[in-house]
Amino acid sequence: MEERPSIGTRVRNAVTALLLVLLSTASCSGGPTTAAPDASPQHPATRDRFDIRCFANDGFGAKYGSLVEAWRASEKAPFTNCTAELKRGESQVQLTEDDRKATSIIEWGDTTDVYGFILETCAEWNPESAGLDLDKAGYRRLQAALLVCPDSPYIDGMRAALSRQTEPSGWDLVTPTPTATVTAPPLPTTKTVTYVIEADGPIGLITYTNYIERQIGQEQTTNEVNGPVKKTYTFPASAFFEGTSFSLGVIAQGSGSTTSITCRILLEGHELTKQTSSGPYAAVSCNYTG
Numbered sequence: 001m002e003e004r005p006s007i008g009t010r011v012r013n014a015v016t017a018l019l020l021v022l023l024s025t026a027s028c029s030g031g032p033t034t035a036a037p038d039a040s041p042q043h044p045a046t047r048d049r050f051d052i053r054c055f056a057n058d059g060f061g062a063k064y065g066s067l068v069e070a071w072r073a074s075e076k077a078p079f080t081n082c083t084a085e086l087k088r089g090e091s092q093v094q095l096t097e098d099d100r101k102a103t104s105i106i107e108w109g110d111t112t113d114v115y116g117f118i119l120e121t122c123a124e125w126n127p128e129s130a131g132l133d134l135d136k137a138g139y140r141r142l143q144a145a146l147l148v149c150p151d152s153p154y155i156d157g158m159r160a161a162l163s164r165q166t167e168p169s170g171w172d173l174v175t176p177t178p179t180a181t182v183t184a185p186p187l188p189t190t191k192t193v194t195y196v197i198e199a200d201g202p203i204g205l206i207t208y209t210n211y212i213e214r215q216i217g218q219e220q221t222t223n224e225v226n227g228p229v230k231k232t233y234t235f236p237a238s239a240f241f242e243g244t245s246f247s248l249g250v251i252a253q254g255s256g257s258t259t260s261i262t263c264r265i266l267l268e269g270h271e272l273t274k275q276t277s278s279g280p281y282a283a284v285s286c287n288y289t290g
Contacts, residue, residue: 046099049090050116052123054082070123071153082124084116089241102144115148117141122149125158134161191237194266195250195286199227201258206231211247212239224255240267246290248272253283 052070055061056077064070070082086093093112095103103114121141134142142158152158195208202224210217212235219231231250239246254261262276263286277284 046093046095046115047119049087049093050084050119051087052082052084052119054079054123056080064123067119067122067149067152074123075153078126079124080126082120084119084123086112086116087241089237098147102147105140105144105147118144118148121145122152125152125154188237190234191240191268193233193235193248194269195231195248196264196266197227197229197250197252197261197284198264199252199254199258199261201226202255203227203229203252203258203261204255205251205253207251208233209247209249209251210235211245212236213244213246227261240290244290247287248289249285249287251283251285254281256280258282 047067048065051063051065052067053061053063054070054073056074056079060077062073064073070079093115095111095115099115102118103111106114106117118141122145125142125145139162142162145152145158146155146162149155193210197203197206203226204224205220205222206229207220208218208231210233217233229252238244248265248267250263250265252261252263257280259280259282260276260278261282261284262274263284264274265272265286265288272288273286275284275286
């Protein structure tokens, strides 16, 4: 009688066969694809705080969340110009040493504005312009871009453009030693939403509704009170970033002796919306969607 392999042997054989199938499938899935380079590991956190809007020769414009996205799009149609601005909710950027060197080369405006200007150069630099003579501003822009986006698909053309032109005397474009680093305070992790109800008489009903990070919250007060009434909620700051949906709402109703009632919604102290209603038992509603 033929001896059957043990259970352990059969399991090992099955696993080996499965691995061979997976390896075979991977090898037959096609050759490597060509894609734009990933962002340099020392820069993504700073870059990702900027939105980049670029336009091509056909006038088509689009917004990109990173330089890598912009570079991939430019493979189809080179950009004629780009602009960069801080994303919604961002107010500061933490620059690396190379970033600070780059901004000091240009020496223009606020540090954040300068950094955004350099990102524009990184996104829109056109290889067709490599043979043109550079003026002082163009020379500085390319010098700065070499530091900020060394992973750019246009980097070889940028270097070639700089190497073909001797730095004119008097331009003083030697990269200066960066000034002492000033550590910016950390960005806030939370934000406050305040609802305000004002009335010239008693308020009989208030309903607060929040739709934050795909979660609905509601709170209601039915006790008659005199205004003004303030209600504050604290939410993650990420709930209010660009591309994130949120909704804030409040409904209030006055009593029979109330002739005017007003609602307001504030985010970090900044008024988002305001509504007023008048008459006995007047109801007022404030809503804001982002």
